[in-house]
Amino acid sequence: MKRKGVYESLIGELARLPGVGRKNAQRLAFAIMRLDPERARRLGQSIIDARASVRPCARCNNATDQELCEICANPRRDTTRIMVVEDPGTLHQIEHTRTYRGLYHVLTGVLSPLEVVGPEAVDPGPLKARLADGEVREVILATSPTVEGEATALFVTRELKPLGVAVSRIAYGVPVGMDLEFADEVSLIKAIEGRHAV
Ligand SMILES: [Zn+2]
The missing domain is CATH 1.10.8.420 (RecR Domain 1)
Incomplete structure (x- = not known):
């Protein structure tokens, strides 16, 4: 050889x-x-x-070389909101937009109905523990609009609902600058479902 x-x-x-x-x-x-x-x-x-x-942040699992990541350690962040993402890469993309001032929670994995990856991969325990003191008012699910991301969002929603916290899902739709005529069907359905009053 x-x-x-x-x-x-x-x-x-x-x-x-x-x-x-x-x-x-x-x-x-x-x-x-x-x-x-x-x-x-x-x-x-x-x-x-x-x-x-580099290791996972002790609070949110974001990648860091400290005990807590920069976001968790920053006293100016809005501690009443947690955005749930699939990986640190997504977190950095959202940070880059500078539109969100709350905290994050990076999941350890996603559910995969097709590959039979079950809830043990997601482990919602640490996220639920962060909601225990009642300071967090809203959890925003920012998982991908894929089969895995949707299944994971559904699972996390079911886990959090009994805790009485407001759970929201980011809107999906058609990319900015795209002619609607060329949008795929699923994106169009998501855009219609995620409509808001003007
Ligand atoms: Zn952190």
Whole structure:
């Protein structure tokens, strides 16, 4: 069997990262090959350091190198709201919009009805514990509009309802700038369901 070359392994490792894909991996590998050796070393070292020191926030599971993440540790955040997301990547996307000032809860997993991944993957216990003192008034479910995301939102809603907290789901619909004629049926249905008074 032919041994895989170093360059091929680099492409292979990059391609295994979520959302990268073979073509982007080739582009990244090519860019890395052109770095001067010191920058390449720093890139490698920052991957090793991040992997070694980043852990889940003790309160919300966001990725951090401290006991509590920046958001949980920030006294200016609105502590009456918790937004539930599937992963730290979604959290960062929402933070980037600067429209939300509340707290977050990153789930440890999502339900997958097709792959028979059950509630044990989601573990709502830590989220429920955060609602115990009654300070949180609203939980906003920001899971993806996928089969997994919808099943997870439904499950979390059922878990939280008996606690008396208001549970809401973010609206889904048609991307801004898209001609409605070209929107897919499910997105259109979601957009109609999520309508609001004007
Ligand atoms: Zn946190």
